[in-house]
Amino acid sequence: MEDFLQNYGFLLVTLVQQSLLAMSMYFPLTAGQLSLASPGFYSLGGYIAAVMATADYFAPWRDALGWMMFPLEWLIAALASALLALLVGIPALRLRGIYLALATIAFVEILRVLCLNLEITGGAIGIFGVPQLFESRWGYIWTFGPLLVITLIFSSRLERSRVGRAFKAIREDELAAGAMGVNPTYYKVLAFVIGAVLAGIVGSMSAPFLNTWNARQGTFDASISYLAYVLIGGGRSLWGPMLGAVLLASLPELLRPLKDARLIINGVVLVIASIYLPQGIVGALRRLKLVTLDRFAVLWGGQ
Amino acid sequence: MDAVQFLQNFLNGISIGSVYAIFALGYTLVFSILGIINFAHGAVFTLGAYLTYSMAVGQFGIGGLLAGLQLPFQFSFTLSLLIGAIISGLAGVLVERIAFRPLRSRGADPLLALVSSLGVALVTVNIIQYLVGSENYSFPSDVYGDIKPAFMFHIGSRIVAIRTVQIIIFAVSMLVLALLGYFINFTRIGKALRAVAENASTASLLGINVDRFILYTFFLSGFLGGMAGSLVGTSFGIAGPYFGVTYGLKGLAVIVMGGLGSVPGAVLGGLVIGLAEAFVPADYSAYKEAVAFAFLFAVLLVRPQGLLGRSQLQKV
């Protein structure tokens, strides 16, 4: 057991972390918005945590709060992400479809270049030596794990609430929803902010996990990875993103023995999955009636 | 900034911009017909560069399966360029077959096309890496023959210079623009393409074989992409299999600025962004990368159809 944790603890925690990032992309998608902005907020959250944990300015805070510094970092990361999401989201979410996606791509790139050049973010080199919350990599399951559980519960509740139904209405047909009295901009921004806050918190938890933080955490490549998780797992169910994340994120490790062919196979998987599993795996399972998650959710949520 | 510096910056802007323009030409073609972005364009761009290099120089380095190989034949640069571009065109067709057609025939979400074309790009780039490694490959300096490497203008005691290959890239992009413009607007095939772009189902009702024309578009796009890659390769060298993929992202900014689907827009967008980057003051040179995306963001908020695109009506 010890050995297993030593070897694979890091991978397991990474899978949970990637599932969370997939969820952060999922929330705007439930309202029909293709936003590729998650890596930007992830990066922001990570920098906030890294700076608060290492900068001299915050040393008195660290001494006073001890381990409680970490939850404070998460809180501030969440607030900052929410603020930035409002700032960026309100103008950007007037756009539709591919235009919104492009605007979020632009946002991520601009943020990345800023982080690459500002003093406070350590420039191109980033921030090192971020203090650890736990001794071993496996310990971080105690931060990411509960967060994932909370997120899943929240998402399930949200789906069944008025807000969730508004999201669904907007996703199906934005104009009709607007005509029915649902304010599309308000709900779209809300979905965007929820995704952003989640990404920011995950970022602030990840900085100690990885020991170091730099601008390469928030790139377009990351957006595509998260998008792939959601698409391949299934964008219509809250289990989809997690499933996609677990599958795709473990692929490089499972394929480790294949070395050079690893990335080629990764690409092939993306192509095959997007063609043959258009609703994602969850969608395919649903169609095959192998798993009726709705029924399961009914039992659990009690509707 | 005085007049001489202004002139130099202007020339730089045109040079930098022509590279973006030549990449964006093929990129925007696919969008104009299918309304989706072909992320594999960057990979085809890279492929074209490597193919031309293999035929014109043929010496491989220490990485990859073909390490140390020296190909027994060497064609002239122009011939290599042509053949490389044709093979890239065929690669474009292959991309369409693998990544786009199956999704189209299933009526799938257009988002999935993004992911699948990206998957194809990953596969292509990594196969290239597997074969020839990730090192830098450079074309010999006399690849264009005996022309001098740069043109220098002496203004007083100061020099304003532009490299010859940059002039060539600019000239080629203008030429392609003119040819494409003529092709699309004045030939029958061009008109058929425009019909397909306008409304595919109506076009097919009118007897146009939509699938075949989509194939033509991808071939043309791949051809242009491969040629662009080779030209850019002669200017900056081939910096590894990912060298084209990085243009893909900025290419997005270029085609949106110019107007998604507009061919002259692609060139205009490229030149505008190139000029903007060239005029960034040296102190802020670090932020050059953000210029293109700041433009992108601004254009999307203010005028999403770009400079030359048509306003998209909201279909109810």
Next chain:
Amino acid sequence: MRKSVVMTLLLTICAGSAYAERTASPIPIGIAVAQTSNVALFGQEQFIGAKIAEKYFNKSGINGTPIKLVLQDTGGDEAGAINAFQNLINKEKVVGIVGPTLSQQAFSADPIANRMKVPVLGPSNTAKGIPQIGDFVGRVSAPVAKVAPNALKQALKQNPKIKKVAVLYAQNDAYSTSETGTFQEAVKSHQLQMVTLQKFMTTDTDFTTQATAVLGANVDLVIISGLAADGGNLVKQLRQLGYKGIIIGGNGFNTANVFPVCGKDCEGILVAQAYSPEANNPTNKAFVADYRAAYKKDPPQFSAQAFAAVQLFAEGLRRVEAKTKKKITQLELPVVRAELNRALRSGPFVTPLGEITLDREGEINQKTFYVSHIKMDANGKTGKFVIVK
């Protein structure tokens, strides 16, 4: 009743796995470098150097016991490095690790090795603070603050009339950013005027802006801190635009990989080196001979440093056997790792880099640095570094 039996069984199994393990034979030495991603080129060079070292030291082995290199690909990011390290430490049970390729990766992955008390030698980590990560972290890549000024002296010898200098550096590379600081101070101390400071990224290929700025400033000397691909490209574009003055390249230019990039335009670049294939010591002569036989060209610095890292482990193991009077295979793994770590810091080694010693913190002390200038062959494709006297 049944539950307690199961518990007892489980506990016994867990306890059993804590049974002290012997070191395997052949003795596994881990090498965690990038084989994929955009730094794959460096990782591949490092692996080549390490393999040559493995063959070289297996001629006699560790008093008969052979060593074995175990390769794990770190990719180009931190997570990949962490995974590679964990695989090597827990699954492959290596006695030490050579790697990772990037300083960024070292900051992430080295703490893990340090906590598991496994010695790490960085072959190419040059950022500040790496040996200070922990007692088990060391490096054989010199922080080059010493080398840079020598190159400047040589340039002044070639052209005593140098007045105006342009300095360019790759701002996203930890090494180049610190190297340029050293160059800039050297420029100041020689009372030269730095008329323009240009930045670029290692991923850049279009240097139009920087090159034309240099040209417009009418300088006599250009100093570039970057890596081979970008630096070489910058030089090519500079020369094509008509720059005729002297060019000094930082340590990133110290590799034959720069030749295919700038071709004929590489001629005459002065390079500050932490490694020269012409260095005159027996280990280097053997290394260069082996490398030339296999690859028909001179070894790059990355390969030499990786060789040196493996050498330190191999000779370190020999020193451990000499000290404990036992064979490595008879010792328990944790003991070997701890003793090996001590042996690495126990005094000088004669490596292709010259004579080097690791201090208590694991920082390298290197005795010799060089300045060479590039001489290209007539075909414009190959060349060599000729030490400037």
